[in-house]
Amino acid sequence: MEEVDLVIIGAGPTGLFATFCAGLRDITSVTLESMNTYGGQIPTLYPEKTVYDVQGIPRIKAQDLADKMYEQSQLFHNKIQFNSNVTDIIPTNDKKFIIEVNNEKSYTCNVVLLCSGIGRFSPTKLGAVGESEYDGKGVFYAVKSIEDFRGKKVMIVGGGDSAFDYANMIEPVASKVIISQHNENLKAADSSINTFKKSKKATIMLNTEVKEIIGDGNNLTKLRIVNTSNNNTEELDIDALIIAIGHKAVINTFKSIKLEVVNRYIKVDGDYKTNIDGIYAVGDVANLTDQPKFALIAIGGAEAYSAINNIKKYLAPTAPRFGGHSSELNI
């Protein structure tokens, strides 16, 4: 098991800034993120929106902000590990913690900083017959590599920005791309829809639902589709299905510890300590007061800064609480 001073849970805006601050204070850390990317709520809920309320940045596209935050987090090369869902935090007799990642004991650390926001994101499932059987065998919830779709006849379920973004991404390599939407409302940006419609390989099927995913055990080969306006059923030969109907956040519970939670927030004190010695929490997951929280990127960042400096003092009681202004550094 790898040993570090600090495990940061979550690589959303708060966890990314905490990662940078840990490097600034010379704390060895690993940041564990359950998704395959950074930015937390940004890439999953509003990548294309513009953000105006981060100090010193008058306007920026949300995904570009996430990219900048990731770049900043890596200034001191503190490790970030994706696809790493923290499933338990186990206190040891010598005041350390064992961190279970994807149900396997993976790290020991002295301090844990929870930056887990509104929870662990996972893609919304369609609920079609055969969906879990063919997950990874032709059923996808995101496009990680466009090469997965080369030469393939692909159906994408969903009518939002993600569905059309994926459609336009894979269109150059796929042999055919069909968008299937359960009603007549396409919510994606007009520009994406128009780009898609211009392709000879593109089809949009409205009022359709995928009811069954059929295959040979190794790969999906067909989809059974229902037309919701007349209940007609048909089977289509399809090589890959991308389900792009959003994500849901699952609130964390760690079975080996009992964190104090008030109104869904982890209760923290003025040092951002939870009720458990050695465990801190900041950002959208934590609250210092009983008032509703200002859930904002800048607030999580300020909290992360304070928490990391308190953590430094916890790890090294003789260290100064404030590490100095970054403008004094020569990096």
Ligand SMILES: Cc1cc2nc3c(=O)[nH]c(=O)nc-3n(C[C@H](O)[C@H](O)[C@H](O)COP(=O)(O)OP(=O)(O)OC[C@H]3O[C@@H](n4cnc5c(N)ncnc54)[C@H](O)[C@@H]3O)c2cc1C
């Ligand atoms: C539509 C929308 C628009 C917004 N616009 C703005 C805006 O304009 N300005 C602004 O300041 N704020 C805005 N916000 C709020 C802002 O996005 C949040 O305040 C911010 O994302 C909180 O960051 P966080 O890192 O604390 O939490 P999150 O962004 O929720 O990130 C938490 C991360 O932790 C990960 N995680 C959770 N549990 C685990 C686990 N067990 N193991 C591993 N990883 C885990 C999650 O996958 C996630 O990546 C907006 C929010 C929404 C939904």
